[in-house]
Amino acid sequence: MPRRLRPLFSRPARVLVILLFFGVIPDIHACNVPVFRYALERWPADVYQAVVYHQQQADLRAIDTLLGASVADRGAANVSVTIVDVASAAGKSMTAQGEDQVFPWLEIYYPANAQVIARRANPP
Secondary structure: OOOOOOOOOOHHHHHHHHHHHHHHOOOOOOOOOOHHHHHHHHOOOOOEEEEEEEOOOOOOHHHHHHHHHOHHHOOOOOEEEEEEEOOOHHHHHHHOOOOOOOOOEEEEEOOHHHOOOOOOOOOO
8 A cells, every 4th residue: 555645734834834925925016117108208219211202393381391390300200301303303313213203292211220121102
């Protein structure tokens, strides 16, 4: 007949150890600041790149609004704006794609460290 092993602690002693363990150890609380909130408040947002193509006679009010909100003018939008006049030589070289485009035209690129490659959408 196999011999039964005697438990290390008797039942009342086990109950006492469990009560002491949970009663003596102070309450452990998780951090009360969520991780996403910490990240939003302390990490700078990545800057998107926006390129605005326009012709000389374009209404520049919308472009000025975008520039005023950009990072360069200490605005709240995390966007860096580049203005390209398609009538200039540099503008013609940037838009020489053989497409009929309606101006003003806005292209927005993901931040460089996002490593996202996106297709260019056709205008409506």
